[in-house]
Amino acid sequence: LKLDLNGRRAAHDLQAQLSGKLLRESQDLLLNAQVQARGGWDGQAWTGRLGRIDVGPLRPNTPALLAARDIGLRWTVDGPQVVADPGRAEVGGAFVRWQQLSWRGGAQPEARAEFQLEDLAVAPLLARWQPDFGWSGDLRMTGHASLRLTERLTAELLLERQGGDLRVTDEFGARALGLTDLRLALNVQDGVWRIAQGIAGEELGSFGGAVALRPAGLWPDAQTPLEGVLQANVAHLGTWGSWVPAGWRLGGRAAATLQLAGRLGAPDLTGRAEGENLSLRHLLYGVD
Numbered sequence: 001l002k003l004d005l006n007g008r009r010a011a012h013d014l015q016a017q018l019s020g021k022l023l024r025e026s027q028d029l030l031l032n033a034q035v036q037a038r039g040g041w042d043g044q045a046w047t048g049r050l051g052r053i054d055v056g057p058l059r060p061n062t063p064a065l066l067a068a069r070d071i072g073l074r075w076t077v078d079g080p081q082v083v084a085d086p087g088r089a090e091v092g093g094a095f096v097r098w099q100q101l102s103w104r105g106g107a108q109p110e111a112r113a114e115f116q117l118e119d120l121a122v123a124p125l126l127a128r129w130q131p132d133f134g135w136s137g138d139l140r141m142t143g144h145a146s147l148r149l150t151e152r153l154t155a156e157l158l159l160e161r162q163g164g165d166l167r168v169t170d171e172f173g174a175r176a177l178g179l180t181d182l183r184l185a186l187n188v189q190d191g192v193w194r195i196a197q198g199i200a201g202e203e204l205g206s207f208g209g210a211v212a213l214r215p216a217g218l219w220p221d222a223q224t225p226l227e228g229v230l231q232a233n234v235a236h237l238g239t240w241g242s243w244v245p246a247g248w249r250l251g252g253r254a255a256a257t258l259q260l261a262g263r264l265g266a267p268d269l270t271g272r273a274e275g276e277n278l279s280l281r282h283l284l285y286g287v288d
Contacts, residue, residue: 010040022058032056037073045076053089063093063128079104093125094118110150117143117159123166134169139179153218157186165201175239178202193220195228205234211260222265230258230271237278251279 004015014037022029033055039048050073055066072085084101100114119142126135143159161182167174181200186193193213200206211228213220234240237250244250254275262268281288 010042011038012040013038027059029058030056031058039073044078045074047074049073061128061131063125064090066091079106081105093128094120108150111147112149113145113147115145117141117145119162122164126166134174135166136169136174137166137176138164139166139182140164141182149218152191153188155186155188157184159184175203177204179204181206191215203236203239205232205236205239207232213264220264222263224264226260226262226264226267228260230256230260232256237275247282247284249279249281251281252277254278 002015002017004013006013014035016033016035018031018033020031022031034052035050035054036052037048037050039046050071051069053066053068053071055064057064066089068087068089071087071089073082075082081104082102084098086097086099087101088095088097090096095118097116097118098114099116100112102113103109103111119140122139122141123135123137126133140162141159142162143157145155145157147153147155161179165179166177168177169175178201179199180202181198183196183198185196188194191214193215195211195213196209198206198208200208207230209228209230211226211230213224213226215221215224233255235253237252237254240250252275254273256271256273258269258271260267260269279288
């Protein structure tokens with residue numbers, strides 16, 4: 001960690017650098033962060049601008065975790081309180097704007113945030129994260145999120161398809177997923193977390209579900225009660241050939257329904273799966 005502070009109390013420059021390594025069993029991840037700021041302190045508040053914030057990628061050739069420029073910021077000792085001007089940042093390769101971003105401490109701490117995801121071209125971003133998978137296409141996503149944190153958490157998140165499709169290219173050519181719907185929603189209200197997701201495509205089939213969590217505290221943990229249902233319907237399993245090892249071929253139709261209960265750390269799963277005309281083939285192995 002390196003910290004440089006120059007100037008006077010009323011006008012100064014700040015630079016901070018952090019570098020390190022996150023040790024994991026599978027792969028060590030590199031962490032690099034830089035912050036540059038300029039501001040002044042009048043005895044009651046610090047007012048300035050964060051000229052640059054960079055948190056580098058954890059793996060080479062992947063997007064930065066966070067990158068932002070020229071953010072107005074004010075910190076006051078009354079509370080204390082931190083308020084950021086409306087701004088824009090790059091998060092993992094996607095661009096996010098915020099209209100409200102603040103935190104207040106004291107006897108009744110509170111945090112507020114309002115985010116808007118800019119129109120996102122998905123295929124180039126997936127190609128940066130998975131360069132060997134063969135992603136392409138014109139799928140575009142948008143979304144928004146809001147958060148208020150007091151004694152309880154109130155939040156809303158929505159990510160949804162605006163239009164377009166994804167393609168996967170393998171040794172047999174490009175295969176379009178035929179997406180018609182893609183949606184992820186999260187709502188936190190009165191201590192209940194509700195998560196809903198859905199994806200549908202001419203080639204993929206349809207997948208959907210709804211899950212509810214009721215944590216005793218502010219955030220879910222292993223003891224949080226869990227309930228929900230997940231459903232899947234794949235009309236043509238052959239279209240999933242790109243997702244199984246090379247040389248294998250699938251056929252038939254499959255559907256499944258799964259009920260979720262118990263606790264988040266020890267869920268109870270009850271469901272049913274059925275299929276018709278199921279087949280698995282590998283010409284070279286003589287499997288049919």
